[in-house]
Amino acid sequence: MVRGGHGLARVAVVVRAGAAPLWWLGVLAAGIGVLVPGLTGRRIGVLAGAALFLVTAAVVAGTRRKRYGALARGAARAGKHDVLQDRGVTVRNWRRGHRWWLLLGFLAALGSAFAAPAAGGLLLAGAGAGLRAKAAWIGRLEHSEDALLWVRVDWLSQRGGAPTGKPAKAFRSTGVAAGDAAPGGGRRVAAGRV
Template sequence: MGRGADALARVAVVVRAPAGWLWWPGLLAAGIGALVPGPTGRTIGLTAGAGLFVIAAFGVFAVRRGRYAALARGASRAGKAVILQDRSVTIGVWRRAHRWWVLLAFLVAVGSSFALPAAGGLLMAGAALGLWAKAAWLGHWEREHDVLLWVRTESARRGGAAGKEVGGYVLTGPAAGDARAGGARAAGARGGAARAGR
């Protein structure tokens, strides 16, 4: 790429990418765990799991929100030579990089059910809900300011959408890319090179 031709990924999509891969395996692990007669019993396990679900959801939603907000406030307008990464590509990159970690988390969640039935799976599902909520919060910010937030792909790959590698966000108009505010797929939308004012 030439000078200034940065590849950008939607911030909300980067945040949202792990959610589905934590939610469904988490619910499956919780379902399997509910069938395991652990030493604490199913009632205690499910009660503890519900508590962990809520704690994980609120914790994941709250973590680094201040940094996300600061990066959003300091975002600069995208140049004319940027490349906007498709939503499916951003999600695929995350899944390829983390699939074994998700499998390990699933196995640990199922295994933990022999001590505390269903709790580990509900913890995973709670983390997924927190990620969806954070993506929705970012979407609310985008709609309020009538822009979309983007992050350089190499920075997001190394440390996530708000990691220490991220020096700042980039803004485009609300019509850019192929995802709606909050990172959900926009029906019929197409990606492409961003233009100032889009």
């Protein structure tokens, strides 16, 4: 980066990047898994999976909220030489960095169907739903602060790529019009569209 600027990625986009692949891989694994009778039987497998879905979604959505809040409150304004990363680039980088974990999770969910049909897939889908809920919570935090939250890209490339991991010492903030993602990490809707 020129003159001491840093590449910055939206916090909500990083959190939300895993939601869609986890959800769809989980739904696919659950759909395939329900075709296998399994050791417990389909009914018990699906009921256990539903419970796992709810618990996993709640745990993932609630994890590290205090850390996100503390980093948001201490966020410094982004400098004029900082470069804001596009939403699509952030999502692509996260998914590329985690593709093997996603594949292993999908295979594990499929394999678990022989014990409890659909349970592993619903657990995976619950993680995706939890990430989506956490991104929505970050969006509400951004609305309340009237600022978008960003994290340095080089910190994301260390130790798993979490915005609140040990390398992430602080967030940066910009106005709500910055970047190409809306609060919460979704696509920004153009003003002329209905």
